[in-house]
Amino acid sequence: MKKFAFFLGCNIPIRIPQYATALTAVCQKFAIELVDVPEFNCCGYPARNVDEKAYLLPSVRNLAIAEKHGLEILAICNCCFASLRKAARVMADSPGLRAEFNTLLAKENLHYSGEGKVHHFLAVLHQEVGIATIKTQLTKVYSDLKIALLYGCHLLRPRQITGFNDSFVPRIGEELLEVTGAASLDWRGKMECCGAALAGINDTLSQKLLTEKISGAQAAGADFITPVCAYCHLQFDTAQQHLAADDPQRTILPVLLYPQLLGLCLGIDPPRLGIEQNSTISPAQLQALSDQLQVPVEKPKRKQKKAAATP
Amino acid sequence: MVFKVLLGISVAVCVLGVLYRLACWFSQGLQPAGSATTTSQRVLAALGAIPAALFSSALFRMVRTLFVDLVFLKRTLDKSLLRWFAHSLIVVGFIALFLMHALDSQVTEAFFRDYQSTLNPYLFLRNLFGVMVLVGLGLATYRRLSLRSKRLRSSLSDWAALIFIGVIIFSGVLLEGAKIRSYTVYQEMVDDYAAFSVAEDELALEAFWVAENGLRSPNFDLPPAAELIAQGIEVNEGSCIECHASNRYAFASFSLAGLTSPFTALLGDAGAVAFFWYLHIVACLAFLAWLPFSKMFHILAAPVSLLIRGVKGDAPTATPANLLNRQMIGLSACTHCGACSLECSSGMFYEHFHNDFILPSEKVQYLKRFAAGKEKDLAVAKQMQQGLYICTSCDRCTTVCPSGINLRELFVHARYHLLAGGAPETTLLSHFSFPLALARQHATDHLLALKKVTELFRKSFHHLAELTSPLGIGNTGKDFPHTSFKGCYSCQRCSNICPVVRSYDNPVETLGMLPHQIMFSLGIGRVDLAMGAQMIWSCSTCYLCQEHCPNQVELCDIFYSLKNGAIAKIEAGA
Numbered sequence: 001m002k003k004f005a006f007f008l009g010c011n012i013p014i015r016i017p018q019y020a021t022a023l024t025a026v027c028q029k030f031a032i033e034l035v036d037v038p039e040f041n042c043c044g045y046p047a048r049n050v051d052e053k054a055y056l057l058p059s060v061r062n063l064a065i066a067e068k069h070g071l072e073i074l075a076i077c078n079c080c081f082a083s084l085r086k087a088a089r090v091m092a093d094s095p096g097l098r099a100e101f102n103t104l105l106a107k108e109n110l111h112y113s114g115e116g117k118v119h120h121f122l123a124v125l126h127q128e129v130g131i132a133t134i135k136t137q138l139t140k141v142y143s144d145l146k147i148a149l150l151y152g153c154h155l156l157r158p159r160q161i162t163g164f165n166d167s168f169v170p171r172i173g174e175e176l177l178e179v180t181g182a183a184s185l186d187w188r189g190k191m192e193c194c195g196a197a198l199a200g201i202n203d204t205l206s207q208k209l210l211t212e213k214i215s216g217a218q219a220a221g222a223d224f225i226t227p228v229c230a231y232c233h234l235q236f237d238t239a240q241q242h243l244a245a246d247d248p249q250r251t252i253l254p255v256l257l258y259p260q261l262l263g264l265c266l267g268i269d270p271p272r273l274g275i276e277q278n279s280t281i282s283p284a285q286l287q288a289l290s291d292q293l294q295v296p297v298e299k300p301k302r303k304q305k306k307a308a309a310t311p
Numbered sequence: 312m313v314f315k316v317l318l319g320i321s322v323a324v325c326v327l328g329v330l331y332r333l334a335c336w337f338s339q340g341l342q343p344a345g346s347a348t349t350t351s352q353r354v355l356a357a358l359g360a361i362p363a364a365l366f367s368s369a370l371f372r373m374v375r376t377l378f379v380d381l382v383f384l385k386r387t388l389d390k391s392l393l394r395w396f397a398h399s400l401i402v403v404g405f406i407a408l409f410l411m412h413a414l415d416s417q418v419t420e421a422f423f424r425d426y427q428s429t430l431n432p433y434l435f436l437r438n439l440f441g442v443m444v445l446v447g448l449g450l451a452t453y454r455r456l457s458l459r460s461k462r463l464r465s466s467l468s469d470w471a472a473l474i475f476i477g478v479i480i481f482s483g484v485l486l487e488g489a490k491i492r493s494y495t496v497y498q499e500m501v502d503d504y505a506a507f508s509v510a511e512d513e514l515a516l517e518a519f520w521v522a523e524n525g526l527r528s529p530n531f532d533l534p535p536a537a538e539l540i541a542q543g544i545e546v547n548e549g550s551c552i553e554c555h556a557s558n559r560y561a562f563a564s565f566s567l568a569g570l571t572s573p574f575t576a577l578l579g580d581a582g583a584v585a586f587f588w589y590l591h592i593v594a595c596l597a598f599l600a601w602l603p604f605s606k607m608f609h610i611l612a613a614p615v616s617l618l619i620r621g622v623k624g625d626a627p628t629a630t631p632a633n634l635l636n637r638q639m640i641g642l643s644a645c646t647h648c649g650a651c652s653l654e655c656s657s658g659m660f661y662e663h664f665h666n667d668f669i670l671p672s673e674k675v676q677y678l679k680r681f682a683a684g685k686e687k688d689l690a691v692a693k694q695m696q697q698g699l700y701i702c703t704s705c706d707r708c709t710t711v712c713p714s715g716i717n718l719r720e721l722f723v724h725a726r727y728h729l730l731a732g733g734a735p736e737t738t739l740l741s742h743f744s745f746p747l748a749l750a751r752q753h754a755t756d757h758l759l760a761l762k763k764v765t766e767l768f769r770k771s772f773h774h775l776a777e778l779t780s781p782l783g784i785g786n787t788g789k790d791f792p793h794t795s796f797k798g799c800y801s802c803q804r805c806s807n808i809c810p811v812v813r814s815y816d817n818p819v820e821t822l823g824m825l826p827h828q829i830m831f832s833l834g835i836g837r838v839d840l841a842m843g844a845q846m847i848w849s850c851s852t853c854y855l856c857q858e859h860c861p862n863q864v865e866l867c868d869i870f871y872s873l874k875n876g877a878i879a880k881i882e883a884g885a
Contacts, residue, residue: 010656010705011746042656042703046742048852049874051663052792058659079742104662107460157854158867167858192810193853200744200757202849208814209851231745238749 004074006034011230018274022259043083059087063116072117078229082154084118139267140293141181148217152229187220189213196231224256254281321596328603340635341728356632369622376621400447404440429555438563463649486587488568493580505550519543524558613714616644620715641716651708668698671708699726704746727756735764772843785836798862799830805856822846842877
């Protein structure tokens with residue numbers, strides 16, 4: 001059984017607990033243990049506008065804690081992921097700063113050697129588990145589900161830090177969706193910003209960017225939006241509700257998180273996946289989602305045809 | 312007589328103190344401007360909430376809270392077994408001593424007719440409870456010292472509380488010890504209770520008490536002879552044993568009695584007994600008088616706070632009046648145990664910014680002063696404002712607080728209370744603002760505070776549109792942490808791909824400068840112009856520009872550095 005130090009950050013435990021429980025349930029199916037580490041603190045991201053060192057130090061402590069536990073980190077939130085990766089990179093590149101931070105950490109008997117590894121859960125599902133293994137565990141697949149996947153900026157960029165996938169044409173999310181039978185739409189805004197980074201600083205602009213994404217996904221005919229980052233999720237699941245409260249004409253674009261979407265196909269109970277905790281999804285939509293799940297059918301005919309066509 | 316006067320004074324001070332603290336619950340508070348509520352409104356609101364809680368399903372939750380959180384201290388146990396154990400030892404030991412020993416004529420005698428303080432189990436229990444408290448204090452001290460490195464702060468009042476209780480218990484133990492050794496006390500007892508058939512019985516009894524009960528007698532400089540002691544046992548059985556168990560049962564006092572010998576040498580044996588009696592009584596009464604003015608007031612406030620939490624949870628309080636009431640009850644329920652600061656997700660920000668007020672426990676300590684309107688120092692207010700703002704809104708403090716204080720609500724209100732009247736807060740321009748925007752509380756207050764800080768930025772830097780003289784060449788300098796801007800050849804791909812630039816009909820007017828222009832101004836050494844561009848604060852940090860730049864200019868990272876630099880410059884008072 002592969003183990004990871006589960007990095008939840010500040011938003012997920014209090015605002016999106018269903019993301020963590022759903023992912024834990026999914027990972028169990030693939031013999032991946034997500035170890036809760038209560039000592040972890042903020043990733044530092046909120047301070048990034050204010051001070052670079054204040055931004056890096058918290059993540060370095062997190063890396064040191066993971067090192068103490070002898071575990072590699074698995075993150076959900078893109079901003080946590082990117083902050084941890086950035087800190088790991090800076091620590092590897094600047095021994096001077098590492099020594100400075102280590103002096104601070106020594107007070108708590110912590111030390112970071114500079115060799116921490118940080119993974120995003122999508123990459124773990126895609127590489128550690130693999131599409132083929134996921135396929136063997138599927139009890140049901142979707143017959144007609146159109147998903148607008150939103151990777152989120154800090155998962156893809158800057159590529160030198162995140163090292164996630166091709167930052168221009170990412171495939172990981174697409175393949176993870178396709179294996180469940182869901183269609184990953186090409187939609188306007190797929191690679192862009194949800195506006196979260198501007199919330200509370202420039203709300204008008206933040207809402208404009210969010211609205212662009214909602215209408216982009218709706219125009220492409222999405223049944224659900226699947227944001228990856230915790231911040232994106234809160235934009236779509238909470239800030240979208242505020243927009244709708246101000247303008248009742250709006251149609252809500254419901255949110256379905258990837259572990260929830262995959263979890264249903266793995267036969268995990270919807271309550272364990274916390275789908276009804278997504279504030280934008282209605283019971284009818286959840287029902288419709290469950291109803292379209294079908295036992296996967298192999299398509300031998302096509303394969304034969306292909307095989308026949310090759311020579 | 313002296314005792315009664317002292318007791319009267321201390322009870323009076325305690326009662327008046329409690330009344331004062333209760334009056335503060337309904338008269339002080341931190342409220343954002345424009346939401347003034349009067350004391351009478353607040354008292355009525357509080358009274359109104361009580362029947363609503365008593366005659367509803369909340370009653371069950373209250374009863375549950377009473378047992379789980381109050382009696383059993385589950386919230387403490389969940390986080391720290393050591394702390395739970397220490398607190399339980401102190402509370403159980405202290406309350407038991409208070410009822411059984413301090414109130415013996417009122418409580419113990421009412422239940423146990425044959426109560427004698429010199430008989431077992433009372434003699435033994437008094438020591439047991441005393442030792443429990445002392446062990447608890449020892450563990451609490453160990454906790455405070457060992458967790459220092461994990462940002463557990465201890466203030467003078469924390470040590471004062473521990474020392475106060477320690478002195479009460481220890482002086483009691485030594486008082487009993489001094490009495491055990493005292494020949495004067497022994498003689499008084501003999502005069503009162505003993506009846507001797509033959510003259511040598513008197514010496515025999517004394518010999519027995521010297522040998523077995525710790526008495527120090529001038530008649531026995533050397534250990535008494537065995538036959539005499541054997542004779543003394545019989546006398547003891549005849550005269551003493553019915554009302555006085557062996558002093559060895561008072562195990563703590565008996566074994567620590569030796570500590571009183573310097574006092575005996577100085578004051579005589581009766582003098583030493585009197586000294587420890589006064590020390591014990593004065594410590595107890597002073598503690599009683601000090602209680603309402605110290606963190607020990609939590610004995611009253613924490614149960615109220617926990618019961619409110621049991622009913623209302625951590626949800627926002629409905630009425631402004633009760634919000635302030637709950638705030639004040641919360642502030643007075645804080646024991647400065649530091650559980651919140653140990654959990655605080657912003658701990659590393661504290662290590663970096665060296666601002667004590669980033670730690671929740673320290674915020675609460677000082678917010679009491681702000682709520683009372685006592686804090687006038689602008690520098691402290693500014694520091695508090697920053698401390699309140701550098702918070703990730705993870706709510707761990709609220710979840711963990713053993714006194715059930717709704718810290719989240721307290722901090723959010725305090726934040727906007729201070730921002731309304733305070734200096735512009737630069738950290739407002741950070742992602743700490745995200746959860747606040749999401750919660751949609753104080754939206755107007757937030758906008759006003761934001762306006763203040765953006766105005767300050769506007770005034771502090773040069774702006775391209777306002778330049779009247781030709782743009783001169785400056786020096787970006789070695790301090791600027793990037794060089795990649797030198798690779799910019801103004802292809803404008805960054806500005807063309809930017810979702811923010813695209814959002815405006817006339818982006819230059821709104822944003823001051825576009826991304827490629829900012830790179831250009833850095834190229835000609837005008838960092839000040841770059842820092843003054845609204846563009847850097849409107850950047851959504853999506854990194855599209857940086858990713859798409861054909862010449863690897865790290866635009867988004869440069870924007871971060873410009874933002875950091877601009878804030879540093881403003882904070883330095885430039």
